[in-house]
Structures are given as C-alpha cells and as structure tokens.
Amino acid sequence: MIRIGGMAAALIFILSHAAAGSPGTQLFDSDWRFINADPPGAAEESFDDSSWRPLDVPHDWSIEGPIDQKNPTGKAGGFFPAGVGWYRKSFDLSPEDSGERIFVDFDGVMANSDVYINGFPLGHRPYGYVSFRYELTGHVFFDRPNVMAVRCDNSLQPASRFYCGAGIYRHVHLVVADPIHLDHWGLYVTTPKVSANEATVHVQAAVVNQSDSSRPISVKTTIFDPDGVAVASGQSPTQPIAAGASLDFSQDFTLARPHRWDIDQPNLYRAVTQVVETGDEETAPFGIREFHFDASTGFWLNGRNFKLYGCCLHADGGALGMAVPLSVWQRRLAALKSIGCNAIRTAHNPPSPEFLDLCDRMGMLVMDEMFDVWEVGKTPLLSRAVLNDYHLYFDDWWRADVTSSVLRDRNHPCIVLYSAGNEIHDIAPGRVRYFAIFRGLDDLYHQLDPTRPVTLALLRPNQSHVYSNGFAATMDVVGQNYRENELVAAHAAHPDWKIIGTENRLDPQAWLLLRDTPAYAGQFIWTGVDYLGESAAWPMIAHSSGLFDRTLWPAAGAFQAETWWSKAPTVHIVRVIAPPYRRLPATVEAGIDPAPPPRPQLLADWSPRQPPGHVENVEVHTNCQQVDLLLNGHSLGVQHRHADDTPLRWKVPYAPGTLQAIATNAGQQVASDTLRTAGAPARIVLTADRQNLPNDWDDVCFVRAMVSDSDGQTVPDATNLIRFSISGPGQIIAVDNSDNSDHDSFTASQRHAYRGRCLAIIRATADDGTFTLSATADGLAGASIQLNAVAATAGAR
Numbered sequence: 001m002i003r004i005g006g007m008a009a010a011l012i013f014i015l016s017h018a019a020a021g022s023p024g025t026q027l028f029d030s031d032w033r034f035i036n037a038d039p040p041g042a043a044e045e046s047f048d049d050s051s052w053r054p055l056d057v058p059h060d061w062s063i064e065g066p067i068d069q070k071n072p073t074g075k076a077g078g079f080f081p082a083g084v085g086w087y088r089k090s091f092d093l094s095p096e097d098s099g100e101r102i103f104v105d106f107d108g109v110m111a112n113s114d115v116y117i118n119g120f121p122l123g124h125r126p127y128g129y130v131s132f133r134y135e136l137t138g139h140v141f142f143d144r145p146n147v148m149a150v151r152c153d154n155s156l157q158p159a160s161r162f163y164c165g166a167g168i169y170r171h172v173h174l175v176v177a178d179p180i181h182l183d184h185w186g187l188y189v190t191t192p193k194v195s196a197n198e199a200t201v202h203v204q205a206a207v208v209n210q211s212d213s214s215r216p217i218s219v220k221t222t223i224f225d226p227d228g229v230a231v232a233s234g235q236s237p238t239q240p241i242a243a244g245a246s247l248d249f250s251q252d253f254t255l256a257r258p259h260r261w262d263i264d265q266p267n268l269y270r271a272v273t274q275v276v277e278t279g280d281e282e283t284a285p286f287g288i289r290e291f292h293f294d295a296s297t298g299f300w301l302n303g304r305n306f307k308l309y310g311c312c313l314h315a316d317g318g319a320l321g322m323a324v325p326l327s328v329w330q331r332r333l334a335a336l337k338s339i340g341c342n343a344i345r346t347a348h349n350p351p352s353p354e355f356l357d358l359c360d361r362m363g364m365l366v367m368d369e370m371f372d373v374w375e376v377g378k379t380p381l382l383s384r385a386v387l388n389d390y391h392l393y394f395d396d397w398w399r400a401d402v403t404s405s406v407l408r409d410r411n412h413p414c415i416v417l418y419s420a421g422n423e424i425h426d427i428a429p430g431r432v433r434y435f436a437i438f439r440g441l442d443d444l445y446h447q448l449d450p451t452r453p454v455t456l457a458l459l460r461p462n463q464s465h466v467y468s469n470g471f472a473a474t475m476d477v478v479g480q481n482y483r484e485n486e487l488v489a490a491h492a493a494h495p496d497w498k499i500i501g502t503e504n505r506l507d508p509q510a511w512l513l514l515r516d517t518p519a520y521a522g523q524f525i526w527t528g529v530d531y532l533g534e535s536a537a538w539p540m541i542a543h544s545s546g547l548f549d550r551t552l553w554p555a556a557g558a559f560q561a562e563t564w565w566s567k568a569p570t571v572h573i574v575r576v577i578a579p580p581y582r583r584l585p586a587t588v589e590a591g592i593d594p595a596p597p598p599r600p601q602l603l604a605d606w607s608p609r610q611p612p613g614h615v616e617n618v619e620v621h622t623n624c625q626q627v628d629l630l631l632n633g634h635s636l637g638v639q640h641r642h643a644d645d646t647p648l649r650w651k652v653p654y655a656p657g658t659l660q661a662i663a664t665n666a667g668q669q670v671a672s673d674t675l676r677t678a679g680a681p682a683r684i685v686l687t688a689d690r691q692n693l694p695n696d697w698d699d700v701c702f703v704r705a706m707v708s709d710s711d712g713q714t715v716p717d718a719t720n721l722i723r724f725s726i727s728g729p730g731q732i733i734a735v736d737n738s739d740n741s742d743h744d745s746f747t748a749s750q751r752h753a754y755r756g757r758c759l760a761i762i763r764a765t766a767d768d769g770t771f772t773l774s775a776t777a778d779g780l781a782g783a784s785i786q787l788n789a790v791a792a793t794a795g796a797r
Helices: 326-338 353-362 394-409 433-448 484-493 508-516 556-565
Strands: 007-009 015-017 025-027 032-035 053-055 084-091 101-106 113-117 120-125 132-135 146-153 172-177 180-194 198-209 215-217 219-224 230-235 239-241 246-256 269-275 281-286 291-294 298-301 308-313 343-346 365-369 415-422 454-459 478-481 499-504 520-525 571-577 601-603 615-622 626-631 634-640 648-653 658-665 668-676 683-688 692-694 701-708 721-727 730-736 750-752 757-764 770-777 780-790
Touching: 101 113, 101 180, 120 132, 180 269, 180 281, 180 394, 198 215, 198 219, 198 239, 198 269, 219 246, 230 246, 239 246, 308 365, 308 556, 326 353, 343 520, 353 365, 353 394, 394 415, 394 433, 415 433, 415 499, 433 454, 454 499, 478 484, 484 499, 484 508, 484 520, 499 508, 508 520, 556 571, 556 615, 571 658, 571 668, 615 626, 615 658, 626 648, 634 648, 683 770, 692 757, 701 721, 701 770, 701 780, 721 730, 721 757, 730 750, 730 770, 750 757, 757 770, 757 780
Parallel strands: 298 520, 308 343, 308 520, 343 365, 365 415, 415 454, 454 478, 478 499, 499 520, 683 780, 692 780
Antiparallel strands: 007 015, 025 172, 032 053, 032 084, 084 146, 101 132, 101 172, 113 120, 113 146, 180 198, 198 246, 215 239, 219 230, 219 269, 269 281, 291 298, 571 601, 571 615, 615 648, 626 634, 626 658, 658 668, 683 701, 701 757, 721 750, 721 770, 730 757, 770 780
C-alpha cells in the first residue's frame, strides 16, 4: 500500500496518473489553511486557524508577490518576497486503520520545513528540493480530528542564485500500510542484460516488519508489458523477518523480444510486487534499455550512437512559480522535443517525481542533478555577498538528501547520468577537501544505484587544475561548463576519459566541437526556457537565456538549435538588431570570466517601423541545402548552407509587405517561412492549447492573447493592457507576457501585451460544463473563447 508510482502524461492534451498507487495511498493536497506569518503556538492541535486563508497545495506563496526592489531575495531571487509561512490541515482517520502504520509523504517543501502532527514534532528538512516521509503512527487519533502543521522558513536571504519559491509547492500524500509492508522507495527494478532478443529484469523488494513479532514472508511479482499484458510472474521463497527488521527479496525474470525503452519509443513496463501474507502492494514503472558512455564514441542507447542535444531547466514554471502543474512541463518538453532536444539537465536540484514520470513517457533523457553548492557558499556575480545557501547545511544533510533522491529516482529509465554538483566552489586552488567530499558522494551514488555514472559540472577546471591533479580521473564522466575547447583538449590528453558538456552556450564554436568530436557525448544548452531570478539588476526579475520564453514563445535561439538538432527540414527568418554599445562593469572577484559582449536582438517579424529603404540585417536559420529569400515576391539571392552551420545573412532594404524564405533540398522545396508587415492594432485574437480541460490541479490550459491588425497579423510592438474575465466552471490562475521587467502581479486577471502578446493560464473548477474566457482592451475589438470542463480521467489527481 506504499506509493511509488507517479503520473502518466499523454503528449497532446490528456494527463492522468499511472496505476502506481493503492487504496492505502491518498492525495493529501486539499483543504489546507495558510498564513504568511509566524504566529506562536501554530504547531499545536488546539491553535485557532479559522482566520487563515483556505487553499489547496501545491502552493507557492512567494510568486504572489509583491515584487519589490527592497525584498531581501534581491536579483538572485527575482526580488520576490521571502519569510515564514505556516500550513495547517485537519483530517480524520478511520478507526478501522488503528492497527495500521500511518505515514505522510511530501514531494517537496521550500524550505527549512518543520512538520508537526497534533503538536508533536515529526522532523526538519532544510533542503527544499528533496522528497521525504514521516511516520505518524502513535501520534494520531482515530476518534477525533487530527491536525498537521507545516512551518516553512526561507527568511534568511538571499538563499539561492535563482528563484526557488516558498511553501508546500509539490504534492503531499497520506499513506496507510499494514505493519508488514514494502519499504518506502524499497522496490528497485534493473535490467542487467538487454538485447533485441532477450532481457533480464531484476526486481529487488525491501520488506519491513513493523509488527511486534517475527513473521514468515514471501513476495510475488508480476511484470506487465506496455500494453498491460502480464508477461512474467513469480513468487519468492518464504523467509522469516524479525520484528523491527527488514529484508531484501530478489527475483529475476527473462523476457523474450522485449519492447525496449528509447527516445522515439518510450515503452514502459510495470512491476507489481505484493507481500503475499499481508496484501501490501506497490507498482514500479520501468524501462528496458541498455545505455553507456564510451571514451571514444560518446553516448550509446540500445546499440545506437548519438549525441545528447540537451537543455538545462530550472524548477520554476514562470508565472506559476514553483507550484508547477504537470501539463506545464508536458508543454515545455513537447516544445523542446519539437526542435530536436532529447535530454534535460535538472539544474541544479532534484526535480519533482512526476517530472521524471513525464520524461519516462515522453522519451526525454535526463541528467539528474543534486546540488549547486557543497561546503563553500557562492557569491552572486558582481557582488561580494555570500548567499545563505545549502552550504550552511551540507555537512549534516548531504547523505540523507542524496539517499532520498537516488532511492526515489532510480527506477526511471529516462535518467542516464547523475550530477553531484554544479560549479562547486570547493574545487579551487589551495583546497584539497573536495577530493574526499566527491569520493563520499560518488560512493553513495554507486552504493544506492550502481547502474548509472556520476559526473560534476566543473567550472574553469584549467584554473582549479583538476585535469592535472588526478581529480577529473576519478569521475565516471568528466563534465565541464563552457570553455568547450578545454574539455576537448583534456580528452585529447586523456583519451580514456568519457566527456560531456554539462552547461553550454548556444554558440557556433561550441556546436562544431560537439558535432565534429566523436568522443563528445553531448551538451546541455543554458537554458531551455527563461527562468525567474538570477537577473542582471533591477528592474529585471528573470533570466532571458531560454530557447523559449516563459510563455513558451520561441526565441531565435530555438531556431538556431533546431537547425543543428532536428532531422526535419527547417527554415526561419529573423531581423538582427545590433545592441547599443555599453561599457561592461569590471568583475569584483578574481578568476571570474569577463561578461560576454551584449548579444544582438533577433526578432522574427517584418515590422521594423523604419522608413522604406532602411537597410535591415536579416538572418535565415536553416538545415536545408539552399535558401532563396524573397521580398514581395522578388528574389534577393540564393545562398547555400554554410559548412559551419552558421545562419545565412542578407542586407535587405526595407519595404513593407512580405519577406519569405524558401528552402530546398536537391532542387525540391522542403520548408518555408514568411514574415509580413503588421498594421495598426485593431483586435485581440485568442488561441487555446486545448479544448477540453479536466478538473485536475495538474491540468491547465494556456490561452494566448495576440494583438493583431485588421488582417489578423500580430502587431509586434503592441503593449495594450489586456483584461481577462471568465464565466462558468473555470478559473484564471495566472497571467504572463514574458517581459522580464514587468512587475505586475502574475495572479491578476490582466496583463500588458509584450511584443504583441500575453497569456492567461486557466484551470477547470468542475467535472462538466462550458466556460468562456473573454479578453478586452481599450481601443481594440475584444475576443472570447469557449472551453469545456470535463472530469479528470481515471486515476488522475
């Protein structure tokens, strides 16, 4: 009856959970009360919380604002508020469960959480990114209501280099289990032998006896294929387990002609394991695949050698903060896959469990990262202040936190690499302790999961001398951030090293090193999507490095990446706007790389608002053999694809009308892109990413509002204030426009257009009915769109 599964996500519009839970597990998200304060006595059962705000979790109270330059989170945290928040929940337990073991599972609480049941302290966890469990047995009532209280404290700021939110921002589960049950995260499935003809599936199940006497126990496991058909089953010999002890049961199954898990065919099996004597049961989805990193040829999956075309992703969901519905991640991963991305680095912390479920189902490879700091704190760029980060807790908590994350994540076939840290400042000239720290981390990773390699995202290794002092040689895969030429040179000097780019700019030289170096396993571009925090300075609240902005509108970087990564023919036109000259500030820390020069602005429009004849610099990104660029039907010349994959460039005297790129392969048109000059703003156009919206916290709909001219062309410089309203069983939960200097509330019902567009995020509030979203703006014709509220699919949250 212990939960181990997660959510299954369809790639289009339907999200539902895998049948991985059991009747003994229930979602514990609803009917909490919250206060953004620190009242004395709030942990006590008798405390009066009637004046607190009622809400459901997941919940991030920091994203609600207000954004203020005086907020202590500063530019690292996007100038969002911090402090102490309390959550309380009253709930009943059935008298029939009085002989059972009662647990609560938190998927993530930010941060420094303290959990109480009926006033009794259950425990403390400082790290906001880990999942954890507490046992409630012996401290709960079965004849009157119980009260759970959670205190979250992120008041010590700045606490991170990027936005990390506040509160119970991931799901919570209540678990009722027989005293003899499968241990938490105790079901472990591996595939030690895999081929196209046959696979060995090894199932290890840890059973714990929390009864008061020794019991003879056996376990039965059934393997179900991706179609739900039972393909193998077996029961272990019976063995005694003493009271208070646990025992591992191991079973092996041989499957003929397995459906292997791959990025294009993410086939998932299920292992259902039951304690025969008590009926306690768990389900573990898993994939059958073989992968490895090779020192000469890079990454291999199921006998196929290919590059990891990866992106780094932070954990926030833009306007939704850290409480991110699964459909937001589905939408992001689908957009990244559409341009050829096949891997994600979870920068710089463990993700939510359902994010990994989604990667399993979508065929997205994952580098699962753990820490941004070890014992030495980091200083934000151009500042001497040391952040109040996890380094304050590392010595006491690293072992528990790594253990929680690896045990939770190790069944996911999407994970092919663990990262024990990002740009760790312990690794520096004159320091030696980092050898022992990494050895401890590396040993623990391999003890808990011997099937995956471990890396580090090294920062400036040629300055820390880890390429020459023996440290890099201890890594399973040598990872380096940026300075790609150094990593390739290090491999030339140490051809037995396996290498990967753990963080990289979208840079032509970096791409060529990856493309032309067989040993170079892959790169992870910084970043896949814009993220909150780590801003340059006020008034900016976010970082705009993404291939997509926060509303998932593609930046020009997405066009460039698509030409490198995608197998499909592609062509995109952008205008290049040279940035104004500015003198870069001097860095204040020795050894910090100089800031790169400001990059040109790339705009995918043909509305420069310049007089005719003004020369525009135009780039065309393509992976096709040649491109003909036409202005109002007249060719401006044909260019052939560059050998170094850089964009094609034209100088185009502006004339209003249509700019078109026609791409050909072997003389046949295979792709095209068209930009048209926009007129004056005239009306609002609404488009939704789905028609039917299940009544489920993890399902949301994105409705994009575009300011268009009378012909329906988006007006790229429109900034109209768009006011949203809704009637029927729906709710506006957030608005956004991707403008990193906009300080208006994300939780409002209006937003200024930015580059001609903004976004409303909608949730259904009933199991059926039709609701209407309307959008109005002064001087524009309004618009409305109808959506259907439907019941969540079977097993959905």
